[in-house]
Amino acid sequence: MALKIVKGSIDRMFDKNLQDLVRGIRNHKEDEAKYISTCIDEIKQELKQDNIAVKANAVCKLTYLQMLGYDVSWAAFNIVEVMSSSKFTYKRIGYLAASQCFHENTDVIMLTTNQIRKDLSSPNQYDTGVALTGLSCFVTPDLARDLANDIMTLMSHTKPYIRKKAVLIMYKVFLKYPESLRPAFPRLKEKLEDPDPGVQSAAVNVICELARRNPKNYLSLAPLFFKLMTSSTNNWVLIKIIKLFGALTPLEPRLGKKLIEPLTNLIHSTSAMSLLYECVNTVIAGQYSCSVGRIKSHLLCVQKLRILIEDSDQNLKYLGLLAMSKILKTHPKSVQSHKDLILQCLDDKDESIRLRALDLLYGMVSKKNLMEIVKKLMIHVDKAEGTTYRDELLTKIIDICSQSNYQYITNFEWYISILVELTRLEGTRHGHLIASQMLDVAIRVKAIRVFAVAQMATLLDNAHLLTGNMQRNGICEVLYAAAWICGEFSEHLENPVQTLEAMLRPKVATLPGHIQAVYVQNAAKLFATILKNQEGNTDSTAAQETSQMMIDRLPLFVQSANLEVQERASCILQLVKYIQKLQQKDVEVAEEVSALFAGELNPVAPKAQKKVPVPEGLDLDAWINEPPSESESEDEQPKAIFTKEEPKHSRPRHTEVDEKELARRREARKQEQANNPFYIKASPSSQKVYQEAPGVEHIPVVQIDLSVPLKVPGLPMSDQYVKLEEERRQKERAEKKKKEKKKRKEKRSGRGKKHDSGPESEEDITPAHVVDIVTEEMPEVAQEDQNHLPSPYLCRVKICICMFCLCRPLADSEKLPVRSHRAAGAPKSPAEDGEAENATPQEPKKKSSKEKRDKKKDKERDRKVRLRCWKHLPPSGHKSDSRSTPSEGRTAARRQLRRCNLMTQCFTFLVFPFSRKVCDIQGNLQDGSQVVVSVIFENKSDSFLKSMEFNVLDSLNSKLQRPEGSGPHDGLTVPFQLPPGVSNEARFVFTVQSIVMPQKLKGTLTFIVKNEDSSTHEKLDFKLHFTCTSYLITTPCYSDAFAKLLESGDLKSSSVRLEGVNMPFHHLLARICFHHHFSVVERINSCASMYSRSIQGHHVCLLVKTTVSIDAKCDEPTLLGNVLDEIKQTFSQC
């Protein structure tokens, strides 16, 4: 025995200790891996010895190697051996190794339970301490379950050193073994008042963490914490307590009020920035009630944040901006006043500060300052050195401008020129983003098209400037948009021949395939326009010259390697050749050719397709062709530009394939290639060359220095717009003032009250030119989907759509016009077609209810047709690939579309009640009897509508509010006229007595239809459907308030089962929320509670279960019954 020990200690003298190992590694920089592998071999030998000291030394070295990234999991058992040594020195090393190397799946952990238990109850407090520390790193659910009781006892250990550790580790135990929380909690609570400050702060830490996960259970501790907060002087503990309160206040609003004072005191008094920041953050996070104290403390916060941002310390600046962005969500106004400061931060050297400032800018723009901000950003774009930051700026500019449907843009000419300026960016990745913006604006803003087309033509003309390095340069995507816009709206082109020439230049052939394809297709559109322009002339040579040019240039594209380009080019080439033949015979062809591309493309809302019902028997999920086998070479998919890839929809693919799998695949591929006679193998020599070549970084890149500023000639600079806009607004303001003065003069005799024309407000700024933003079209069924867009002040409650077709001859509507049109076919022009339609008598038929039903059906059919058309048309430039449909089909589709519009006059009624509560803050809060109905009048006929009068037959319960002095049956004049194709919205106020029943009001709309030669008086009947749902307002409710409400016993209950509903639960909930204005209070596994409130203050509570039954409670049983009926109806329709 003694000999063994002697032998052991002699061995030790020759062993490497940790220091030797570290030194050795440092001395073997060249062959580190080799050295370490010999070391590991030595360690393996050492671990085989019986001497625990040797083993501990080996384990210590292993821990070091583990940190360097070597796998030491094989030594797990030896680590356990060292852990169980009775000597503190070794035990310490053993536990350290375990805490570094063990994780939940380490199987030897199971062996440690008893050892750890023994150590926990050791008389030596440091043994216990070491065991606790180690356990905190590798605790598993099993260990937690087995040791929870031992640890709980340790929480009342005599030594604070142990108590403190036991309290902290309890948190880990709770996480792994939640059942332990309940029995341990009383003791944990005791520790909050432990005499030792360390134990106390540990308990605060643990409870704070617990409360963050589930604040509700810890509300009862609030008074205790409040006491701690006012008495504690330890900043770190204070921060934790304040964080805890931050989690509690949303549940107990009174707490928020109580906290204001101590928090503001702390903000004023503390010198610790971390504490100050925590206080400010908590105050900001609790901004929901609107008391005086709140506002004061809020102001204080904003002031403090400003000081932080102005500080020279980058950290404070960053945090200040971060906190500002939280305020921005609730109080955008108070952030906007610090615009100067935030703009300054854009100049900061630190990129993360600049990015934060950019985030803030997004919420700060208004109509007034948009141009200014964007101008500033443009300067930054020019200055920015790194491409990533510059790209970030670019996307931000576009985000800022396009947010909420271009809400802040008053001058689209300016926006287009900004986009054009952005195209000058070298090497940006976001060409497609700019392109899609150009397309979107050009399609949706009709008034801008002339300008846009002119700009795009210049772009095309100067394409060579954009495309320095064709393939790699993302910016050439812009040409895609330019070509399409020039083609589609070619009627606005000033010099179409020149643009056509530019589009057919030989250099175009170097562009990426999909862009060339668009070039070719749009060249054809341009050609059609040119023919149309020139045909009027007596001299036909010009037209023939154009044809000749097409015939000369197109063959270049016919030879293209890209299939799409080739196919389109050869198609169009044949067409032009045929046209040329006709031209030579002096046949007029322009009409025919332009008919190919006739009709307007309407933008379609992205969700429209979803609303098209899937035909029966079509399974969209089934494979048409079996998916290709894995080994097939994965060609890169052509990138779909203009459709934003939504990561949500894409299935998370397992991209992380491990090395082995990759190797296996590689092998399989090689095998396949070897067997494939068509696969040309790379010669081995070339492969070698490739491998030996230095990395890409070593290839010298020559910077081409352009001394001339890169400016596309002939393009206006966006800056000038800023100036122009300013002038325009000034002029406008002056005019307004003049008008107001006039008014005031007039009014002076009447009422004396007059609002002063103070500084210009948001609403005063009117757009430069009448820009009608064409909203994306939606099929009628999809109308209600628009509710997804949050409307700022209207509480949109119900949209009920009534449609009437006025002047559609029945016979015509029965056979749907599906005439395919060939270029060389019967020479019946669309214009004639249109006239024929117009000629049909436009007399409204008297509507019997049966007829009406028929018409509805027809209407539906029409809609289907239209939807089908839409499928072919790119939604505002999305998926322009669908262009590959044969042009005949497209023409037919377009014409149908047109005819539908021609034949039907539809009136869409949108109803939204809103109580003043929602929209007007200082208005009377109690007016729950008013409902505002917004009606959108849309003229789909070709005639002018005027003198519209809106009248509703009042019921006892609901009355239309008419101006004073008018009788109860008088109609209200609609304050506008409708030119063809225009829509406008008018609002009518109704007073409603009782809201418990749904009701329908009959009404009529009378108007005068004015044609070129005649004008007739028309009448249109409609019904307004006030559903009970429409009286509900989505109101958030916290679960405790909800519980109180249910407990109060004032509510009557009722329940309903939804039959045949087969949809995911969250869809079901979303549907109820969306269609019936409920909000989800809480969702627990298979059921969810929901809440809503009527405009007269009735509470409606639902408990929805996955078994699709709804238990409901409400203080008004009739209302409840009707709401439930409506819910049932909603689900029976789907």
Place this chain on the structure above:
Amino acid sequence: MRFMLLFSRQGKLRLQKWFTSMSEREKKKIIRDMTTMVLARQPRSCNFMQWKDLKIVYKRYASLYFCLGVESQENELLALEIIHRYVELLDKYFGNVCELDIIFNFEKAYFILDEFLMGGEIQETSKQIVNRSIEASDMLQETLEEYMSKPAF
């Protein structure tokens, strides 16, 4: 707190502490991401970064970077103070600490950290108490080592 990393300017890891159990693969990925991200920062930038759902707070002391990954609700400034406190503790223990101290006595650096933080929470806010407990356990170790090195025959 999720993890604490110490690495040199060359990106060599000097110390790693994980407060939640994680697989080796995840750890390696995080270490790689952190070193590249932190080392790429310009001087005079702020000490905070966003990485996935975590806040990364780092600070450079001489040639060593201290990097702390905390949950998104945590207070960044507090995290900075924690780093600083740890450096103070190391300084006190080694007496003007340098990178080599941590390399050669890496287990000591861990022991100090374990007395200061536990399971991702602050264990002891007082410097004196931390120092005292480290000294006490070192004493225990020292006496044992003396005992061991005594000739056993």
